[in-house]
Amino acid sequence: MRRMVIVIDDAVVSIEQALSSVLFLFVFLTLVSSVFFRYVLQSPFTWTEELVTITFSWVIFLGASACLRDHALLRVDAFIHLLPQPLQAVAGAVAVGILLVLLAMLIYYGFTYAIAVRGDLFPMLRLSMAWAALALPVASCLAVLHVLRLVITEGFRRTLMSVTEMGDLAEQS
Amino acid sequence: ETTLRFGHVNGSGEIAADLFEEFAERVKDRTDGEVVINVYPGEQLGKETELVQQAKLGAVDITAPSLPAASVVLPSLEIPSTPFLWDDWHQARAVIEGKAMQPIWDELADQHNLIPLTKTWYWGWRNLTTLSVAVEQPEDMVGLKIRVPESPVWVEMVNAMGAAPTPVPFSDVYTALQQKTVDGQENPIPTIFTRRFYEVQGNLVLTRHMLQNNTILINKKKFESLEPRHQTILMEEAHAASARNTLLQQAREQSMLEQMRDSGGITVIDSPDRAAFRKKTAIVMDNLRDRWGAENIQRIRDEIERLNQAM
């Protein structure tokens, strides 16, 4: 079980990173070519903003999910570190519990919203607005997996720690 | 006591913002405080289309989008924004509130949970501004980059006029005009005035190419949960506000135009060749037939025809 979670989680985080990188490259190339088409060829694209902002929401939410797994999300650590170590683990468990509840809500209501707007179309591309709305709940599902994996491999105390906190701890020890 | 949330995008300095406040006060007075409307202006709760979705799902109860913004849930609501469709405001109002548009409003209520408190809210005729080219004829527009919202009616229209439709997000329009990224833009007079576009443009061409009509929509479930007498008061007050708005906004349109004319910074071109523009842009409606529905288009065309013959 533990082994399987780790294998799946490693695979998922690689996919998140690769996919968000490729999508961001696509955003970048679209913007560069839109300048070229507007200024050099004098025939502007009429759908850049739609395409780019839809893609961008996937970049951000997938990227942020990978950040959670890599301890790259920021948190306020000042108060936690005032506690003795065993209590830090308790606080960590509470925070992880709250986070999982929040993620569950974002997943459930994110899909609810995507279903609600599935008939609404982006005017130029005629694409369903669900395509943009799905990024948050899908990425939140993956984030749940990352949280579980971190709890299993690193324990409650370290699950939500940021890289800087971990660096500080390494220095102290 | 019922509290309704009314989110809209108009800012202070726009008549609509004041009238929506007044609407809320009058509803409160007439219902003896039983219906309280909290008004949230100026995009603080979201953009126009997002507010329509919020009203549909019940996060806000009332919103006041333009018809093209409301078309995010129902594209046929865009039909009244067809370029050069109307002879004047009276004709437009008669058709938008009449039976030719009714099936579209019914679909909005049945499929999208939104009921119009008022179907018309005069915003103004959209006009063209350019930096340096004094446009009189469609031919003058060849090669110009005209800022448009990312929306098919505008793209088709500006293409038909012979210029290059260039989408720029609304927040960047002022800077894009100032840096000459685009050669011009098009908007109603009150928008050109309050968003200060005339500061960075040389010509204001009174093409009056498109009517901008807004509407006030309310969440259907919420509306039906109100007592019938309260429903009536809401409807009456929305209509009264709309009527006051038409008078005030048309007067304001005129005085803003005169202020811009007097500012000396911008040349007003009063009579471009509208007939030539109308002819050029006639294909827009045909090109958007799939989006709007052939039946809807036909009903509205027939109605306009009928009104013209009755005159």
Next chain:
Amino acid sequence: MDFALTLQIIAVLAALLVIGVPIAYALAGASIFFFVTQDIPLSIATQRITAGVQSFPLLAIPLFVMAGALMNESGISERLFTLTRALVGHIRGGLAQVNVIASFLMGGISGSSLADCAATTRVFVPQMVRNGYDKPFCVVLTASTATLAPIVPPSILMVVYGWQANISIADLFLGGIVPAIVITMILMLTVSIVAWRHRYPKDEAFSRQRLTEAFRRSTWALAMPVLILVGFRLGVLTATEVAAAAAAYAMFVGLFIYRTLKWTRIPEVLKITVRDSSAILLIVGTSAPFAWVMGIAEAPQAMLHFITGISTDPIVVLLILNVFLLLIGTFMETISVIIILIPILMPLLETLQIDLTHFGLIMIFNLVLGQLTPPLGVLMFMTCSIAKISIGQFLSRLLPFFSALVFALIIITYMPSLTLFLPNLFR
């Protein structure tokens, strides 16, 4: 609505932050709490988060992060810094002074503090650290100087303010120039004092030969800011596209001119870019439902009502407003504050005959200062996240710069002519 509700939401946010929930999710949690208690459809909370990042101008942030990463990879940064060292290295704290000036110039291109900061953090912090500065100082400096971006025209905040307050945006743009110079000078003075006290490094004496050599080596690198600025002013590029152009140019020079950038490095650059920007943009996203909630709860109005009414003396009122805006700016996103507050403040400002252009500068600067401090300090988050230092380290070095900026704010507030001189000249 009532003040108690606002306090509840802020209390929930504080509790989530204290227990160590990541900032982005703490903001989401505080808003979700409100949605649940007020019985508002929760799917709209997810709409706000998605809409929060679906904004075209926001794209400038990752694009500038990428431009910065590419400048480092391709050696453009290194050459530019060699040149700057040859130019000002003999002055104590010279590189830090360059950081201030670079932010002023960046402000002339970018309309937002976050975009400015995204570009400068990645370039300046490593170079300054390599030259013997301590990292927290570099990070605080970079974040503090980024407050110049919305004061130097063009500025997204000024466009929003001009629309809401119904005044000329051109006047606001002109009005920002002198205050921006004042802020720059005050920051440079602060840098000198801090550099002197901390004995920051300085190179051997100035050498013309070294300068010529460095200049020759960095022609392509120097052309970058020039080309981009020209491209923007000539209207080739929109404000957001400037960021894409910067990245494209750095990539081009690295791959084909200097040949220091290998194609195989591009995936890594993309990965870094996405990581650095999504951590901060998730916060931008989840602060959108928070702003929505604050709007519905009429929190700013309630606070304003609580605070004003103490005095009718313009000097005192301006002081109170400054304190109030600074407070509001610490936990709300800037654009929402402008949109919500201006209609409410207008009558007050008119009674007191405070010029709206002048007040615009005061308000915008105030709100940007709020981006430097907890709880919702996006500039602080951004730089800490990119440079990998903790918020505690950041705060421990913030005081001198924050005081300097507050001092600048006081000067701008009580010397209206600084702001109004240029607009009046061109009226």
